[in-house]
Amino acid sequence: MRILYDLPIRTKFAVVLVPLIVIIICFDYIQIKHNYLDYDDSQRLNKTILLGVEINHAVHELQKERSISVGFLTNDGEDFSQALLHQRHVTDSTLERFYEELDRLDLKGIFAIHANDVELLNSNFSTINSIRQKVDRRVLDPIQILEYFSDIDEVALNTVDQLINETRDKDIAQQVHALIYFLKAKERASIERAIGTHAFSLSEIDDETYSSFTALVAEQEAYTDAFLIIADEASKGVYNNLVTGHDVNEVDRLRSVLHLRDNFNQDPGYWYEMTTSKINALKRVEDSISQRLLSRTEYLARTAFQKFWTFIVLDIIIGILAMWLMSIIVTNLLANVKILERFTIRISKGDLSKKVFIATKDEIGQYAKTFNVMVDEIVKSHNILRKERDKAKFLYNNIYRVSLVVFQNIHQGIFLLDRNFKMSKLYSKSMEKIFGLSKISGENFANFMRPLIIPRDLEALEMFMRHLFNEDMDEDVVNQLNPIEQVKIYSETDGIVTTKYIRVNFTRIWRRDRIANIMVTVSDETESVLLQKHLEDAEKKKKQETEQVLSILKIDPSLIRGFLYNAKRTLKGISERYEANKDRDLKALLDFTFETIHNLKGNAVVIGLDIMSEKFHEVEEAIESLKLKEVTGKDFLTILYEIDDADKMIDEMSSMLRKVADIYRKYPSGGHVVSNIMLIDNLERSVKLLSDKMDKPVDFFFKNESNLVLPNEHIDAFRDIMIQLIRNSVKHGIEDRETRTSLGKLIRGTISIELDQPKDQRFEICYMDDGRGLDVIRVKQRAVQSGILTEFEAEKLTHDQVINLIYEKGFSTATEVDENAGRGRGMNLVKTLIEEMNGTFTTTFEEGKYFKLIINLPISGIVEDQSKEHETTDS
């Protein structure tokens, strides 16, 4: 089975079709042979019957001659001599006809089979002449003659029997047998005629002849009966029609006479005549049967012949048709298979240039289409691959040229390092631009970088490159330690030294298990680094400004204004002292500067102006660093620079403060009530801030706040006055916890501000604390110490005059100058501000109990303003 599966398609077809064709041909051969045999059989039978008919004619004539010869011998040759001569002539002519027929018919085939029979017949026929001579010489008795002739007839009839007794057709065989029976019966009838002729001629019959006669008659009757049984209806009909009538009845009557053996006076001629008539009738029946057999066999031969040829023609047609169909299918199918085969072979050899074309729409046609689609796809992919390959090939072939082009145009610096840290001859054009050089190559990279970077980085770079080329070291680990990942370099272009920031990255290039080169990329990041710095600066400045604004908004403007005014003056004092250069002692000058700045810082802290306190802290730091070493005059430049910076900042704050104040002025929000609340809130916060700072708990009361009606431009002044008074009270007036406890006072101090109902365009403000009041003696001492007046003058001062001392410029009771008080400006500022507003004030106190200041301010401006506002609203 497996072998069948593996056969080529053509062989498979052959295996299926060839046996089929062989079977058809075999079947046809059998059919043709059968028909040919039928034809041959009928043909042969036809010929043998023709020959048999001639033999029968001869037998018929011989039978007559026999009877006549017997009659001639019995009558001593008188009656029958004429008849005998005539009969012999007839017999000879029939024999001649037989021989003619034997020659005429092509009986080679038949003759081969029946040669012996025909030979025997011929030898018997040739004895006829010797028998006749014996008859003429009368040497034989009639019975012997009868026997001679009967023997010849027997042989002849047997020959006929042999000749025709072989046929394949059943019907014909039956009729042939009927004919044979009939011939035998006729022969018996003929012998009967001869014996009867003999007996009637002698008018007696001996016993031997009689017994043979009766046997003969019985045989004749039996053969006739047998004939009638097997003969067909046509033969029977012919027999019944012909063998009847007077002559036949006469033969029966004469036969019964012979049977009786008593009355022989009958004319033998009459017997002969009657029997001959009957035998002639029998002969005609025989001829009829023979004729029908002949026509029958002829018909059969013709039919078989026709069938034979029909089958041959059919065979040829079927064969041609089969061959034609097969050739169409096979050629079509196999041709297509062959085309596909050739096509696939071509593809397997790599030739994809052509397509396969199969016109049929069967499976093979579909395969061909699919094949074409596949081939198209393959060709497409092939083309893509080829293009890629060509590109790769081109790149490979032109890699040097391409790299040159790339290196000319790329914005990064690129070059390779070998294991000796030598820079490659091939490098990108940008290298020259970045490093400001016209030629770079072959140099050791560390040497190349030596003039550009600081020694520490250079040392690191050398170590770094060593580790980069160490295959055992992880590339990422090493790259984390790249010392020139971002580095500042100094390069010279056209004689001008410029600073640049460059980024240098290193990538290993492996060849097998070894690092062959390091690819170095250099990019100029100067612009982005500078931009970054610029952005950071801008950010810082913006933050500073925001803080300035915020701190201004947060803090009482009068406090800031006071602080800024004070700070500016103090800083100016420092500068003036430097310019005067009267201090030879630089160390003392430095200490003085530090203390002054330190105090300013403290003041900034108290009012919550963080940005300024930070700035002063920076100045302090700068001075601090100088304190540690030997100071030179040059060092003061740095301090002056810092102080100048702080001065600038103060100016900025002042201008911003003005801007904020302008905004408040332009857009007054909610009139007095709101500004009052803000004012009181400010004062409360100042009290809180100072009392926390001094660790003196103080309660603050602001009474009758609704009576506060001041022109807007005076609000600030009013606030400044109050804040100065509060600072003075917390710092100097209110005692610390221990002192208050020992004096029996409440630990919590009290500051109150009370406003009177305005009257006569003025209103009164009563400021009071429950502190120690004024120590008259101490005030006098401080005034002398401050250089305001002499000791002598002090002795003569009245109580009120002493009080006025505290409002003098430069007076301060504080023993130490600190950030909260002690600058000798406090009460003088109060006096100045009140006077600026055309106000008056009265100071009262009780030592150890209280300090009280009653301020009387004019409010005329306010009324005017208000009436103006009303007018505007009315109109």
Next chain:
Amino acid sequence: MRLLIVDDSSIMRRIIEKNLKDYDIEIIGMAPDGASAVKIVKEEKPDVVTLDITMPGMDGLACLDEIMLMHPKCKVMIITALSDKLTGLRALDKGARGFLYKPVNADDLAKAFDRLLKRNENKQSGV
């Protein structure tokens, strides 16, 4: 894989320990300074040591020298806050195999350890 953590900050030691919990690493000890680290290395012979550079007494580089002298097969990973590249490169010179900047996060630590151990495997298979 047996690990010794050397760092003067206890928080740092705990961070490293916590982040390496999911790995197949056995922490055999922690040392707050170079001297005790050297002692542990001498006794325990760990496979991997994470080493800080700035430490009181014997600093990281000196400690690295001692470790390499006693136990040259030890894989040392420097974990430092020092941004000075030269110090890092010196550590590599002395035989450190890994390097990491503080502050470390779990990701960095995992990656650094993967690199350190992979390199180790490669070397073994190469032999």
